[in-house]
Amino acid sequence: MSDTAPDALTSGIELDELDPATRPQDDLFRHVNGRWIERTEIPADRARYGSFYLLAEEAERAVRDIIIEAQDSEPGTEERKFGDLYSSFIDEETVEKLGSAPIAGLLEVAAAVDSIPSLLATLGNLERTGTSGFFQLYVDNDPGNPERYLVVVEQAGLGLPDESYYREESFAQIREAYRLHLARMLDLAGLDDLADRAQRVFDLETALAAAHWDNVRTRDSQATYNLATVDEFAALAGDAALIGTWLEGVDGPDGAFAEVVVREPSFVTGLGSLLVEDRLDAWRDWLSWQIVRGTAAYLSSEFVEANFDFYGKTLTGTPEMRARWKRGVSLVEGSMGEAVGRTYVDRHFPPSAKVAMDELVDYLVDAYRDSIAAIDWMGEDTRAKALEKLEKFTPKIGYPVRWRDYSSLETDASDLVGNVRRTAAFEFARELGKIGRPLDRDEWFMTPQTINAYYNPGFNEIVFPAAILQFPFFTADRDAAANYGAIGAVIGHEIGHGFDDQGSRFDGDGRLIDWWTADDRAAFETRTASLIKQYDALAPLQTPDHHVNGALTIGENIGDLGGLGIAWKAYLLSLHGEEPPVVDGLTGAERFFLSWAQAWQLKARDAEVIRLLAIDPHSPSEFRCNQIVRNVDAFYDAFTVTDSDALWLPPEDRVSIW
The missing domain is CATH 3.40.390.10 (Collagenase (Catalytic Domain))
Incomplete structure (x- = not known):
């Protein structure tokens, strides 16, 4: 067509x-x-193109118009908040000038990790502002009692698309490219001993992947419904103190983790076997990698381009990065999508x-x-x-019928990485804040x-x-x-x-x-x-x-x-x-x-x-x-x-x- x-x-x-x-x-x-x-x-x-993407491009242009107008809105309004978020992304001059400085403090925190308990507490705290961990956390209604919310704990921790990429022969070239990518990104972040660090991260992720359920098994709604008290969840790791220390770092609202759904219990057990002092160097490097990987798209061009070389060119075959304005629109969509959506609906x-x-x-x-x-x-x-x-x-x-409330979110037109972390913290708190409240069927x-x-x-x-x-x-x-x-x-x-x-x-x-x-x-x-x-x-x-x-x-x-x-x-x-x-x-x-x-x-x-x-x-x-x-x-x-x-x-x- x-x-x-x-x-x-x-x-x-x-x-x-x-x-x-x-x-x-x-x-x-x-x-x-x-x-x-x-x-x-x-x-x-683009990696693919067709009917869905033609419509997505139209929506993208419409959203850009809304965002650009919002840049001149009154300070403190939702419109100005997403306008400032976009401004911070589009301001290439400031981003280039800062280089890796926005994550220097985070990398120092990772470098200071001196024990497995220290790792767990640090990781839990960083997850509150968007750093990825070995679990993916989200809140959903309880399949066994659908009128209440529970935290769902899901396997995570990998830098490749899924566990099959770490074991199947057909992905051998991608694995080698990933090792090189790890070294390149850690080099940009100012770390040394690059080959050793990259290999440690890769080996650790390979061990994590071996504990992952495959993507057919993770579709099984019965096998992945495992209700557990916080003590039962912690016990899955072997040493219950491991999960307890991590939860202290997460610092959720009282009772948020009293009962959880553990989607892949054997992954927690496999993870527990890897949380040992002999692997501390690998975990510290892995934590540094999580910080770099999670922020690379918001740092200077050398980070952005290196990140795209692997995740765009190598993994999907896409030859060129999307224009900066398109990536800025995506950031706003992912962070304050409903705020933009209200105006989009009125117009379109x-x-x-x-x-x-x-x-x-x-x-x-x-x-x-x-x-x-x-x-x-x-x-x-x-x-x-x-x-x-x-x-x-x-x-x-x-x-x-009811729009999301962003009144507690703050954005700053001159602080891109700070905005990304603040929007992540806003969403993290919003999700955990559902626990104990009536089900919101209007969401x-x-x-x-x-x-x-x-x-x-x-x-x-x-x-x-x-x-x-x-x-x-x-x-x-x-x-x-x-x-x-x-x-x-x-x-x-x-x-x-x-x-x-x-x-x-x-x-x-x-x-x-x-x-x-x-x-x-x-x-x-x-x-x-x-x-x-x-x-x-x-x-x-x-x-x-x-x-x-x-x-x-x-x-x-x-x-x-x-x-x-x-x-x-x-x-x-x-x-x-x-x-x-x-x-x-x-x-x-x-x-x-x-x-x-x-x-x-x-x-x-x-x-x-x-x-x-x-x-x-x-x-x-x-x-x-x-x-x-x-x-x-x-x-x-x-x-x-x-x-x-x-x-x-x-x-x-x-x-x-x-």
Whole structure:
């Protein structure tokens, strides 16, 4: 598709982009997107590019305009706060002049660590202002008692994308590049004995990675729900004093850690075995590395460029860094996104879009209701509970009803690293401050200007930010088929997460509980196993030696399959028994599936494809499009697909779940 929506949308399909040399029966994805892929060069500052990123660029420009105006706002206002935050990033002259000075004090603190207890207390304290540790902490509602908040403790501590990068032969070159990167960054920070320090950090992270759960196991909502008192949590490390000392450094509110969810208990045990005095030098170097890595993007150009050389060029294949203003916008978005979002919504989200989305959601829920009622593999007890869960879904569209309060946050137009640390401290305190308070069901976990959507199992809610409600996903003035094939399928996808391999373990109140009969769960898992097998066999055209991980992507694949299938049923419901018109020479069914393919337009660099295959629970776009339609009977009818066509899948091999 072109970079902007056509002036006069009728079918909602960009007809000039359709490739007659590629039949939809053989490759729907390239029939719709092939011409665009062929002529499009991925921007030099991107690892991938397509429909989501075109919209993200529009939102980015809109947000920049808001931020620039905010720089002249009254001091003390939220607008001035994010204006000053942006100003501190854009002020390259000051940043260059400071060099590494903003982290000199932090590095001195790391160098002063003289024992494991000293390390733990220091790390806990630094985590309050954004330094990464060996745990990732966040607050969520308790899966066992969803009306209360708990701290969740998750494995962390690695500088590479995940544990597989430390062990798989295919990543050997990246490991070597990472060792060199460690030495380069520590050199810039003014440390000596670079090769030895880099090797110690790498060896320590390799040992940490060996204790990590892999990214398939970490998806398991039951295995990762381990409720523990603070004493039980501490005991997992072997020496309970280790965790106790770290918690003293974190210094959370009273009772914040009285009970926690430990997602990967064996990681805590593995970590405990590494927290020994013999490894003190390695831990001290690792702490220095965490400080440098966490601030490199906000220091002088030599840090920024070295950081990008590895995390951008090496890991994703991206040749050029994003423009400074874009990186400044990202900083504001990540730190004060809702403050910007309030103005974004006022300017860019018409009330009519929310009305249209409400109607689409209603039809999607109706279609799910009809489908669940008719499923032949599910017994009546489970069916009744599935329908009960569906009725309890909460849709959120556009923007939150109550905006986040940033009144206690201070920013300074001349202090970039200080701003980054203060915003991290603000968020850390805001999260831990939830403990003991009533659940805030009005909170959003994405900003309105985000091009995405999500399902939250603990809240049983589906959330659609304002910015995704644009072409190619949605426009109010095009034929309904294209909207149902794009945003309708996205809505269906998010609802479908409530019934995927993990979401289906939560009830309508967000409680992790087994509401299935054993026979129905077995029937469900038979179908999901078939879908896993399908995806395990797939490899992207551009990286044929690297396959999709069907077990890693199964949740998203279930969401895609249910989303598209139910969106089709919702479209039929919206017709109220009438025949859809032929528009631009296309039937309603053709428009529906062409719109689905149009939404997944994407081109990515080889290195990025390989990276995502290792860590991303989403399948590559070509398979989100093509492999899903192979399982949807309506696609065969729409394009008269036969057993001589490449996308043909024998009826007995097609998977239908919801």
